[in-house]
Every structure is written in C-alpha cells, then in structure tokens.
Amino acid sequence: xxxxxxxxxxxxxxxxxxxxxxxxxxxxxxxxxxxxxxxxxxxxxxxxxxxxxxxxxxxxxxxxxxxxxxxxxxxxxxxxxxxxxxxxxxxxxxxxxxxxxxxxxxxxxxxxxxxxxxxxxxxxxxxxxxxxxxxxxxxxxxxxxxxxxxxxxxxxxxxxxxxxxxxxxxxxxxxxxxxxxxxxxxxxxxxxxxxxxxxxxxxxxxxxxxxxxxxxxxxxxxxxxxxxxxxxxxxxxxxxxxxxxxxxxxxxxxxxxxxxxxxxxxxxxxxxxxxxxxxxxxxxxxxxxxxxxxxxxxxxxxxxxxxxxxxxxxxxxxxxxxxxxxxxxxxxxxxxxxx
Amino acid sequence: xxxxxxxxxxxxxxxxxxxxxxxxxxxxxxxxxxxxxxxxxxxxxxxxxxxxxxxxxxxxxxxxxxxxxxxxxxxxxxxxxxxxxxxxxxxxxxxxxxxxxxxxxxxxxxxxxxxxxxxxxxxxxxxxxxxxxxxxxxxxxxxxxxxxxxxxxxxxxxxxxxxxxxxxxxxxxxxxxxxxxxxxxxxxxxxxxxxxxxxxxxxxxxxxxxxxxxxxxxxxxxxxxxxxxxxxxxxxxxxxxxxxxxxxxxxxxxxxxxxxxxxxxxxxxxxxxxxxxxxxxxxxxxxxxxxxxxxxxxxxxxxxxxxxxxxx
Numbered sequence: 001x002x003x004x005x006x007x008x009x010x011x012x013x014x015x016x017x018x019x020x021x022x023x024x025x026x027x028x029x030x031x032x033x034x035x036x037x038x039x040x041x042x043x044x045x046x047x048x049x050x051x052x053x054x055x056x057x058x059x060x061x062x063x064x065x066x067x068x069x070x071x072x073x074x075x076x077x078x079x080x081x082x083x084x085x086x087x088x089x090x091x092x093x094x095x096x097x098x099x100x101x102x103x104x105x106x107x108x109x110x111x112x113x114x115x116x117x118x119x120x121x122x123x124x125x126x127x128x129x130x131x132x133x134x135x136x137x138x139x140x141x142x143x144x145x146x147x148x149x150x151x152x153x154x155x156x157x158x159x160x161x162x163x164x165x166x167x168x169x170x171x172x173x174x175x176x177x178x179x180x181x182x183x184x185x186x187x188x189x190x191x192x193x194x195x196x197x198x199x200x201x202x203x204x205x206x207x208x209x210x211x212x213x214x215x216x217x218x219x220x221x222x223x224x225x226x227x228x229x230x231x232x233x234x235x236x237x238x239x240x241x242x243x244x245x246x247x248x249x250x251x252x253x254x255x256x257x258x259x260x261x262x263x264x265x266x267x268x269x270x271x272x273x274x275x276x277x278x279x280x281x282x283x284x285x286x287x288x289x290x291x292x293x294x295x296x297x298x299x300x301x302x303x304x305x306x307x308x309x310x311x312x313x314x315x316x317x318x319x320x321x322x323x324x325x326x327x328x329x330x331x332x333x334x335x336x337x338x339x
Numbered sequence: 340x341x342x343x344x345x346x347x348x349x350x351x352x353x354x355x356x357x358x359x360x361x362x363x364x365x366x367x368x369x370x371x372x373x374x375x376x377x378x379x380x381x382x383x384x385x386x387x388x389x390x391x392x393x394x395x396x397x398x399x400x401x402x403x404x405x406x407x408x409x410x411x412x413x414x415x416x417x418x419x420x421x422x423x424x425x426x427x428x429x430x431x432x433x434x435x436x437x438x439x440x441x442x443x444x445x446x447x448x449x450x451x452x453x454x455x456x457x458x459x460x461x462x463x464x465x466x467x468x469x470x471x472x473x474x475x476x477x478x479x480x481x482x483x484x485x486x487x488x489x490x491x492x493x494x495x496x497x498x499x500x501x502x503x504x505x506x507x508x509x510x511x512x513x514x515x516x517x518x519x520x521x522x523x524x525x526x527x528x529x530x531x532x533x534x535x536x537x538x539x540x541x542x543x544x545x546x547x548x549x550x551x552x553x554x555x556x557x558x559x560x561x562x563x564x565x566x567x568x569x570x571x572x573x574x575x576x577x578x579x580x581x582x583x584x585x586x587x588x589x590x591x592x593x594x595x596x597x598x599x600x601x602x603x604x605x606x607x608x609x610x611x612x613x614x615x616x617x618x619x620x621x622x623x624x625x626x627x628x629x630x631x632x633x634x635x636x637x638x639x640x641x642x643x644x645x646x647x648x649x650x651x
Contacts, residue, residue: 178357181627183586186607190362193611193619194369274482275593279608294484301492313485320480328476 022333029329035322046137055130060114063305064121071115120307132311138289143270149208151262154215159246162223179213198284207269215261222254256334263327267320290316351631358627363407366616416621421613426621437602440518441587444525456537457564478531487597490524504599521594540572573644581637585629
C-alpha cells in the first residue's frame with residue numbers, strides 16, 4: 001500500500017481501477033467471486049449442452065441412494081430384470097405384440113440401471129447432480145435476466161425523473177408510491193394470477209416489472225445530484241442532447257449504483273423464483289429449477305430420501321451466500337465512504 | 340397534530356387512486372374475460388352473456404371502473420368465484436388466524452433483534468461480531484422453503500413435538516399448540532436479516548457525539564448502549580417494523596400453507612391457484628391501504644419516541 005503512495009502515477013486511476021484494487025485485496029470477496037464464477041461456468045456449459053444435457057436419462061433405479069451410502073436393498077430389487085410374463089394363449093394380439101417387443105429390444109437395448117449414483121437419483125432415476133446443474137441453469141438465468149430488466153427499468157425511470165424533474169418527476173414518483181404501497185410478494189402473485197400462463201419468460205417479466213422500485217429511488221437521487229455538476233453543464237454548452245447527457249455523460253458516473261443494485265436483485269430474484277416455482281406459479285412442467293426440485297423433495301423427505309433436498313438447497317445456499325458476500329464487498333469497494 | 344394527520348390522509352388519495360386503477364387495469368384488461376372460465380365446460384352463448392351481464396363486463400370500461408369503485412367504497416367485493424363465499428366474510432374470518440401467528444412473531448422478532456443487535460454492538464469489530472455476521476449471511480441464503488420443510492419434518496413429523504398441521508377453535512389452543520412451530524420457523528428465518536439491519540442502525544449511533552459525552556461523564560457502557568443508543572436507534576427500527584407489518588400478512592403465506600393455517604396468505608395462494616379474481620382484488624386493495632396507514636402510524640410514533648421530531 002505504502003509503495004503505491006510513493007510511486008507517482010502518470011494517469012490517476014479511475015473509479016473502476018480503484019474499486020478493483022480494493023476488491024482484490026479482500027480475500028473473502030475473491031473467494032466469493034470464484035464460487036460465483038464457477039456457477040456461471042456451469043451455467044454456460046449446461047446451457048450449451050456440454051454438461052447435464054442428458055439429465056433426463058433414467059440412468060439409475062428409482063431413488064438410488066448416493067454412492068457413499070451404499071445400495072439400498074429395497075431399491076436394488078428394482079434393478080433386477082423383470083421375469084417375463086407367461087404367454088397368454090387367449091391373447092388375440094400376441095403375435096403383433098411379439099413383433100413390436102422384438103423391435104423395441106432391437107432399437108432400445110435394455111441397459112443396466114445403476115444401484116447408486118454419486119449423489120443419488122430422484123423418483124425416475126435421474127442423476128441428482130446433473131438435475132441440480134440443469135435446475136441451477138433455470139434459476140440463475142431467471143434471476144439474472146429479471147434483474148437486468150428491473151435495473152434497466154429503474155435506471156431509465158430514475159434517469160428521466162431525476163434529470164427532468166418537475167411534472168415528469170411527479171409522475172414517476174406517483175408510480176413509485178403506487179408500486180411500493182403493494183407489498184412485492186403480493187404484487188408478484190397478483191401478476192401471476194392475471195397472466196395465467198407459465199413459462200420462464202413470464203416469470204422473468206413478473207419479477208422484472210415489479211422489482212424496479214429499489215434501483216429507481218437510488219438512481220433518481222444520483223441524477224438529481226449529478227445534473228447540476230460542471231461536466232454536465234459543459235456537455236450542455238457543447239450542445240449535447242438531453243439523451244446524450246443522461247446516458248453518455250451522467251450514466252457512467254452512476255453506473256456503480258446500478259451494478260450494486262443488480263447484484264442485490266439477482267440474489268432476491270433467485271430466491272423469489274424458487275418460491276414461485278415451488279408453488280407451481282413459476283417454471284412450466286418439464287422444466288427443472290431449484291424450486292421445482294424442492295417441491296419434489298418435500299414429499300421425498302417423508303420417505304427418507306433426503307438427497308434431492310440436500311442437493312438443491314445446498315447448491316442454492318452456496319451460490320446465494322457467495323453472491324451476497326461478493327455484493328457486500330462490491331458495495332464497500334465502490335463506495336468507500338460507506339465504511 | 341390533527342392537521343398533520345388530515346394532510347397526510349389527503350396526500351394518500353392520489354396513491355390510493357393509482358393503486359385502484361392499477362388493480363383494475365391488471366384484472367379487467369390484462370386478465371381478460373373470465374366468463375368462459377366461469378361458465379364451465381358446457382357453456383352456451385346465453386350462459387356466457389348472462390355471466391358477462393352479472394359481472395358488468397359487457398359495459399363500457401368507465402362503467403366497469405365505477406362498479407369497482409362502488410365495491411371498494413361499500414367494502415363489498417361480491418362473492419368468491421370458486422366457493423361463492425362473500426369476499427368480506429373470507430377476509431374477516433382469515434384475519435384472526437393470520438394475526439395469531441404474526442403478532443407473537445413480530446413481537447419476538449423485534450425483541451430478539453434489538454437484544455442481539457445491542458449485544459453485538461458491545462463486541463463490534465471482534466471475531467465474534469464477524470462470525471455472527473457471516474452466519475447471518477449464510478442463514479439468509481438458505482431458502483425459507485428449506486427451513487419450513489426441514490423443521491416441519493424434523494420437529495413435527497419425526498420428533499412429534501408439534502402437530503404437523505391443523506388449526507383449532509380457541510385462541511389459546513391455536514397459540515400454544517398449532518401456531519408454535521410456525522412462529523419458531525418464522526423467527527429462525529427472520530432473525531438473520533433483522534439482526535444485520537438492526538446492527539447497522541445501532542452502529543450508526545455508537546459513533547455519535549452524545550455517546551462520547553455519556554462516556555466522558557462516566558456512565559457505564561451498559562447504560563450507554565441500553566438507554567442512550569437504544570432510544571436513538573429506535574426510530575429506524577420503528578420504521579422497519581411498521582413498514583413490514585402489512586407485507587408480513589402476505590409474507591407468511593408459506594407458513595400458512597405448510598401448516599394448514601386458514602389465514603390471509605393461504606387465501607391469496609388458493610385464490611391465485613383458482614383464478615379467483617374478486618378475492619385477490621380485495622386483498623390487494625386492503626393491503627395497499629394498510630401499508631399507507633401503517634406508514635402514517637410510524638411517522639406518528641416518531642413524535643412519541645423522539646421529542647425532537649416535529650410533525651408539521
């Protein structure tokens with residue numbers, strides 16, 4: 001640190017360089033960033049089909065326990081090939097069925113189902129690890145895209161409101177007070193009730209359209225502060241348009257606020273998606289997310305099959321913890337005054 | 340004081356009008372025509388026209404808005420579509436069970452939150468402080484669903500300490516038997532974010548000049564924190580508690596659903612599942628009104644807690 005002070009730098013470092021230096025010095029933040037990065041890498045691999053593309057294959061017996069627990073006697077019985085049904089002399093379709101069975105055997109040779117998997121299997125024999133990766137893809141994509149929508153809307157409204165003031169400001173403040181007087185979870189459920197269609201796109205819209213109020217308030221305050229600064233007046237003097245002043249001149253100076261809001265919202269939206277999908281208002285049938293996994297796991301727990309619950313809950317807790325720790329560090333790094 | 344209250348109520352009108360228009364647009368415009376849904380599978384033209392006439396959706400938009408305004412003004416939102424039960428009766432009968440869980444939960448949460456935050460403020464910056472904060476972050480990262488599923492399975496199903504589900508007739512039975520585990524879970528879920536927030540409120544105060552003055556005149560650290568700091572940190576804490584109360588009414592929906600508590604939150608979930616628009620409309624309007632009133636109450640409480648606050 002001392003060495004840095006002595007060394008005169010020809011160009012003074014900008015906000016982002018300084019923030020990155022502060023962040024790099026924070027070991028917890030770097031560890032958290034590594035975990036988040038690993039999750040994002042898995043997300044890219046799974047979205048491109050390189051990982052967990054075959055999660056729907058029924059590779060193991062139903063509810064195969066994790067490898068470290070050893071095979072379960074009750075489920076192992078399922079793995080044995082079924083005794084052939086004795087021929088029924090009165091079956092008028094016997095000849096046709098035999099042909100069909102032979103055809104199925106030729107195209108889909110029966111493969112041995114595993115008795116255990118590294119982290120067990122679900123009701124249909126899907127590999128839990130792959131399912132968790134695939135479910136994470138849905139949950140994280142929903143969280144990220146919805147957060148971008150919410151921060152985008154909040155930034156646009158906040159910029160218009162703070163920059164123009166007057167009637168525009170009154171109008172957006174009115175919107176703000178309307179949206180904040182309805183609790184967000186009620187707002188989300190109301191929109192879910194009205195839209196009546198399930199889908200990843202719907203849930204992104206629900207979360208994005210209801211979540212803009214937090215970023216709006218902060219961005220608006222920043223724009224009110226910045227619009228009177230000299231660099232904006234200078235831009236005005238050289239004839240920059242309002243749009244240019246708002247987004248080319250001011251926005252880079254307030255974008256750190258948007259970034260911190262973005263990472264706060266990603267965490268909140270991942271949690272919200274899990275709850276919505278759990279209740280059945282989220283992802284459609286056939287799409288797996290951490291919420292739908294928890295929904296299945298709830299009934300499995302009573303049967304003593306805890307691994308799906310542990311996998312989904314553990315993966316989510318790990319990601320959210322790392323993301324929250326990183327967000328805290330990011331806020332401290334971008335706004336040293338806060339400390 | 341009275342003039343202040345009247346002015347604040349007056350200022351609520353445009354917001355309330357906005358909420359009403361928003362809810363109206365959502366249900367009557369985005370939501371589409373519910374008459375096909377209501378008419379059932381074997382619907383004919385006459386039945387659908389009849390339902391449309393009953394609901395007033397064959398009228399122009401401004402007449403429909405008028406119907407909605409009349410419903411709000413008369414506190415009569417008609418009957419629930421799925422069960423035929425009057426919406427006013429649904430809300431009145433579901434409020435009690437919700438409050439049976441929420442009032443003790445809020446009181447305990449606030450009490451433990453303040454006590455722990457002040458205790459942590461004694462050792463601020465120490466290893467204990469940092470460990471507790473990391474534990475809070477981890478605790479907040481686990482989905483509320485996991486808390487409910489695991490606690491319900493372990494304490495109610497496995498150990499049999501509590502009933503797995505159910506609701507009784509008398510308040511005492513509900514409070515001591517059925518609401519106990521939901522309250523414990525609610526506390527476990529909310530204590531981490533509450534503690535983090537209250538700690539930041541307390542830490543904002545401990546560096547103030549009056550704390551140094553109190554220390555200089557020889558007061559014990561205990562008295563400084565519990566009397567001087569607490570009274571000043573009370574203002575943001577009151578805001579937080581009051582602002583959260585109406586949201587909590589809905590926010591406890593997962594607890595109510597898992598434990599079969601016939602409260603408002605569970606009713607919202609059921610209504611969303613059954614597309615029962617009148618129930619959702621009514622609850623949304625009431626909760627929005629409650630949020631505004633509670634914000635006003637929070638401001639009035641400031642005056643009571645802090646004599647420096649002047650309500651004008």
